[in-house]
Amino acid sequence: MSNIIEAKGLNKNYGSFKALDNVSFELESGRILGLIGPNGAGKTTLLKSLLGLTPFEGDLNIFGLDPHKQRDELMKRVCFIADVAVLPRWIKVSQAIDFVEGVHPRFSRELCEKYLEQTKIKRNSRVKALSKGMVVQLHLALIMAIDADLLILDEPTLGLDILFRKSFYEQLLNDYFDDNRTIIITTHQVEEIEHILSDLIFIQDGKIVLDDTMDAIADSYFEVMVEKEFEEAALAMKPLNVREVFGQKVCLFSGIAKEQLQELGKVRKPSVADLFVAKMKGEAA
Amino acid sequence: MKTFLTLLKREYWENKTGLQWVPLIIGGIAVFGVFLGVFVFSTSNVQINGVGSHDLTSLFKLYDVSVDSRTKAIGVQMGMYSGIFSFGFVLAIVGFFYCLGALYDDRKDRSILFWKSMPISDTMTVLSKVVTAMVVAPLFFWVILQATTLAIMILATIFAWISDASAWNNIWQPSNLFVIAFYQLQAFYVATLWAAPIIGYLLLVSSWTKKVPFLVSTVPVVLVIIAESIVTNTWHVASYIGERIGMIWAAYVTPVANIAGDFSDVLESDASDFIGEDWIPLSFSKHLMDMDLWLGIVVGAVFVIGAIMIRRYRDEAL
Numbered sequence: 053m054s055n056i057i058e059a060k061g062l063n064k065n066y067g068s069f070k071a072l073d074n075v076s077f078e079l080e081s082g083r084i085l086g087l088i089g090p091n092g093a094g095k096t097t098l099l100k101s102l103l104g105l106t107p108f109e110g111d112l113n114i115f116g117l118d119p120h121k122q123r124d125e126l127m128k129r130v131c132f133i134a135d136v137a138v139l140p141r142w143i144k145v146s147q148a149i150d151f152v153e154g155v156h157p158r159f160s161r162e163l164c165e166k167y168l169e170q171t172k173i174k175r176n177s178r179v180k181a182l183s184k185g186m187v188v189q190l191h192l193a194l195i196m197a198i199d200a201d202l203l204i205l206d207e208p209t210l211g212l213d214i215l216f217r218k219s220f221y222e223q224l225l226n227d228y229f230d231d232n233r234t235i236i237i238t239t240h241q242v243e244e245i246e247h248i249l250s251d252l253i254f255i256q257d258g259k260i261v262l263d264d265t266m267d268a269i270a271d272s273y274f275e276v277m278v279e280k281e282f283e284e285a286a287l288a289m290k291p292l293n294v295r296e297v298f299g300q301k302v303c304l305f306s307g308i309a310k311e312q313l314q315e316l317g318k319v320r321k322p323s324v325a326d327l328f329v330a331k332m333k334g335e336a337a
Numbered sequence: 338m339k340t341f342l343t344l345l346k347r348e349y350w351e352n353k354t355g356l357q358w359v360p361l362i363i364g365g366i367a368v369f370g371v372f373l374g375v376f377v378f379s380t381s382n383v384q385i386n387g388v389g390s391h392d393l394t395s396l397f398k399l400y401d402v403s404v405d406s407r408t409k410a411i412g413v414q415m416g417m418y419s420g421i422f423s424f425g426f427v428l429a430i431v432g433f434f435y436c437l438g439a440l441y442d443d444r445k446d447r448s449i450l451f452w453k454s455m456p457i458s459d460t461m462t463v464l465s466k467v468v469t470a471m472v473v474a475p476l477f478f479w480v481i482l483q484a485t486t487l488a489i490m491i492l493a494t495i496f497a498w499i500s501d502a503s504a505w506n507n508i509w510q511p512s513n514l515f516v517i518a519f520y521q522l523q524a525f526y527v528a529t530l531w532a533a534p535i536i537g538y539l540l541l542v543s544s545w546t547k548k549v550p551f552l553v554s555t556v557p558v559v560l561v562i563i564a565e566s567i568v569t570n571t572w573h574v575a576s577y578i579g580e581r582i583g584m585i586w587a588a589y590v591t592p593v594a595n596i597a598g599d600f601s602d603v604l605e606s607d608a609s610d611f612i613g614e615d616w617i618p619l620s621f622s623k624h625l626m627d628m629d630l631w632l633g634i635v636v637g638a639v640f641v642i643g644a645i646m647i648r649r650y651r652d653e654a655l
Contacts (some may be wrong), residue, residue: 103453103454105453106652107650107652124456124457124458125456127453127454127455127456127457128456131454132450132454133454134447134450134451134454138446138447138448138449138450138451139448139451140351140443140446140448140451141446141448142350142351143350143351144350147347147350150343150346151343151346151347152455154339154340154342154343154346155339155340155343155344155455155456155457156455156456157456191451195454
C-alpha cells in the first residue's frame, strides 16, 4: 500500500494564532481516517489545506500533487462535502445532476439516480424547498456517484437527527467504501463513527496529539474498572485519566500490558470519546 | 468545452429572471401597449380640436394614400430600431446587478464550497461569468427584442387589414427587417465592448468584497470624484465615467445615423446633421477604430485577471 497523503511540517498562522503547528502525517489508500479535535483546534484549516483552499507552509502532497498549486487536477480525484447545506438554494435537483455530469469526468448519472431513488427527493424541486436532511442526501448522492479516490467529509451530519446520521454512515460504508477509496471524516459525534474508522488523529491547538491506527490503539490503550482495594496501586501506575462511575474509579492506561491491568479489575477497550477526553486533558495539563 | 457550456448553463439557471423574464416582460408590455392603442382605442372616434370625427382605421387609410413610400420607410425603420433603447437600458441594469452578484452570491451563501469541490478552474468559472455578461445576456435581449418587433408587426398587419390598407406596402416592405435586426445586434455588442472596463470593475468588486457589493462598488467612486474636485478642482474620474456611459449610449444611437444616411434624399440633410451630436460615431467601424474602446477592453481584462486571482488565491475560500 502506498501513501496517498504525505504531510510534513505543515504550518499555518493567522496573525499570531497558530492554526497548524508543525503537523505531519501520512495516510495509505483504503483507510477511513477520523480527524477529531475541539472547536478551533485546526481541523478545518487542515482540511482546507488538503483541499487546496488555503495556502500553508510545509510539504504536502496528495496523489503526488500539490493541493494549492495543482488544485484543478486534484479535484478530479478528490471529492468533499465541506458542510451541510452548501448546495446553492436556487438550483433544481435535476439541474444539480446535469451540472455535475457536465463538469465531472468521473460522475455516473445512473449511480446518482440509484441513490436518489432511495429518498423522497423529487427531481424538479429546488434545494431551498428540501429539508436539511434531504439536502445532505442529495449532496451525498451527487458525491457518491463520483468515482473519487479520496472523499473528505467535514461535519457531514451536523444538525441532522440520529436516524438520518446512522443511515448516512451505513450507506457510506456499504455502498461507497472499498479498498481503492480513502475517506477522511471530521465530526463532533465521535461515538457514531468510531466503529467505521481504521485510523484516528487527534488534533489540539494546531498540533497532532495522537495519530495511530485503530488496531494499534486497541493494543495499547486500556480502560480498567478498578476494584476498590487496588485504587492506590492503580493511581501509582499513572493513568492518563481517571473518572468515576457509580463510585468506582475508571482508569485509562497506555503502554501497560493487558495482563498486568487485569489484576486491578475489569479491562475493556476505551471508547474514542473517553480517549479523546483523556488526551485533551493530558495536553492541557 | 463541455465544462464551459455547463458553466454557462449554470449561469442561465441561476439568472433566468434577469436574462429571460425581464426582457420578456418589457417586450410583453410593449406589445400590450400597441394592442391597447390600436385595437381598443380604434373602436372609439378621434376628434382633433373638436373638428371632424375619424376613427383610427380611416386615419391609417389616409396615411396610406397620402404619404410617399420613402417617408413611410424611414418612419417604420426608425420606429422598429428604437425598440432597442428600452431593451438596452434594462440590459444595463440587469448586467450591473448580475456582475455585482456573480462572484459574491456563492460566497455569501457558502455554495462556493460546492462549486469548488468540482474539477473546474477558477479561470473557467470567472470567464463563464464574463461570457454570460458580454455575450449571452445581449443575445437573449436581442432575440426577445426581435420577437417583440415581430409581434408588433403582426398586430400592425391585422390593423392594416381592418383599415383596408396594404400591410405589405405600409409595414413589411418598408421595414428592412433583417438590416434593422442586424443594426440592433451590432449596437448591443458594441455597447457591451464600451462597457468592458465597467464590467471588469464590477466583477473585481464582486470577487473581492466581503459585504454589500453595491455600496462597495459605488461609494468609493463617488468619494474619489468628490475628493478630486476638492483637492485639484478637476473632474477627470467623473468625466472618464461619463464619457464611457456616453459611448455606450452612442453605440445605440449610431444606427439611427446609418438609417438617416440611407434616407438623406428624404431628410434633405446628411446623417451628421440628423444626429446633431458630433461625438456620435456615424458607423460601427468608427467605434471599432477608436483607441479608447480598445484601451477600455484592456483595462477590463486586467480587472478580470484580478478577479480570477482573488478567487483563486484568497486565504479563505469565502
